[in-house]
Amino acid sequence: MKQTIEALILQAVETLKTSGVLDINTLPSVTIERCRDAQHGDFATNLALLLAKPAKTNPRQLAEKILAALPAHEAVTKVEIAGPGFINFFINPNRQYAIIPTIHELGRDFGLSTVGEGKKVQVEFVSANPTGPLHVGHGRGAAYGSVVADLLQAVGFEVHREYYVNDAGRQMDILATSIWLRYLEECGEVLVFPSNGYRGDYVREIAWKIHKASANQYHQPIAAVLENIPADEPQGGDKDVYIDALIERAKTLLGLENYREVFQVGLQDILQDIKVDLSEFGVDYQHWFSEQQLMDDGSVEKALNRLRETDYLYEQDGATWFASSRLGDEKDRVVVRENGQYTYFASDIAYHHHKLERGFDQIIDIWGADHHGYIPRVRAAMRALGADDSKLTVLLVQFAILYRGEEKVSMSTRSGDFVTLRQLRNEVGKDAARFFYAMRRSEQHMDFDLKLATSKTNENPVFYVQYAHARVCSVLRQLDEKGWQRNLPLGMDNLTLLSTEHETALLGTLARYPEVVEKAALQYEPHQLILYLRDLAHEFHTYYNAHQFLVDDAPLRDARLNLVCAVKQVLANGLGLLAINTPETM
């Protein structure tokens, strides 16, 4: 319908142009909105307001001319000018019933579209370091990223979901060393755990598993481990120097091969946990991309060579720098450290180079908001690699602050004192967790109230939407119990009986669904879909309370059932996009 009106307007503008009334070349993007107030009709455009200035006339006069040039259309019953110069369109009420057979025919496909034109888009999200289980902070990125990906797919993009596994680098060495130290404790050694080590219980569990599987194979006396090692921070030393020394010692005492084994067991154990966790949360990937692989197959070297060829690399103070400041970054960045090791940024350049080479039309990175300062250097890298950095879209997800009622839940990662995503799922369930995460704009700092999400009362918005779906199912069960059968064609033939204001409102809301999906997808805003579903559920509940569906009058009954089943279908489609269940009973 919206497209129809847009076509009519464009035609009118063309007419005015040829007749010389309008002397403009560029047309501002025409906005056609659904009216909030029914008195203003069904659709409105502010075209005359926008064109008044370039046309050197006042908005209302221009609106008159547009109106005169507007071709007639059977669906449009009335067009009028209102307010400062809005043009309001009134749609033939009989047109609105068509949405019900449309929904019935398309079923699960209702709401899908092809605006993405099959373009290849890669969405990378979560990508948390595999140094521990996912916590509730990652949950928001997971929920947001997966819904953005699913939305894009729904509107016709070819979506590739990817998790970048930071399985190389210092943090992983700290993890491996932490595991080994816990393992030594399993062997009976007594030690003070490094202040910069990973102290979560999962580290002990991995150590315990290794010890169980291979007994004392990796055992070394603690005295040998600590010999000539500088002091840790609490003893007046530096915690980074201390842990680095321990890492080196672990490698020496264990030998590289044994060290690798401990490292790999830790990595695989945690990675597997993350994979299962996300999968149970309704998040699935096409690819888990290894950073180590970039190191091993020469991708990092290759990418850096590209930069060197184009003269963006230079040596200084023993390190290799990328001249990102020439491309918009605030300063240059080290890519190879003095000790010869690549920085995280070096492999990230290679990773984005790799993404570009894979031929994606669009690359979407979803990061925690704390990484926002990182954006300019990645863009700089893409440009230095000769790519168009407008291919890259970085979406930032703000942190969620956890509350349990009034009480703030503390979060400290290194100490192991944090609420995991798994705990959250166990406590509030997948559906509520996803719904809560996706309910807010991603850039919005959000308060996540565990108590509210857990509550099974009317305070919980998840149940509100699910309940609407279950209610329709319940109506259908009641129909059966009363010995009636739903007569679908009879209902379709009598849709014009749906004339109460509740029914009209529902028809309009149902028709809006594809627009909502498209907008939510193109703007990367899942919360718009959630708000819509709440609206739809609300209108349904209101309707339910106002009118009996299972009436004796069969044509009316079947017409209402067809409407209500359309609501059920759209609720299911919308919740499906959010990977939230649609229960038949609650």
Place this chain on the structure above:
RNA sequence: GCGCCCGUAGCUCAGCUGGAUAGAGUAAUCGGCUACGAACCGAUCGGUCGGGAGUUCGAAUCUCUCCGGGCGCACCA
């Protein structure tokens, strides 16, 4: 200090590519089950859109400035 995000009803948030009277939920008060599920519905109450200035037909929305909160500013990831 510099950069990014945010500030809207008591609370949690929509609305932000400028548009018609600023909306939900929740809390508070009142009302609705002999009804297809009351996990629901209806009504009332509740606002200097953080403050100020500017841009124009028109600003919660754009610009500037100040205030307040969050996050960044590594040869960490």
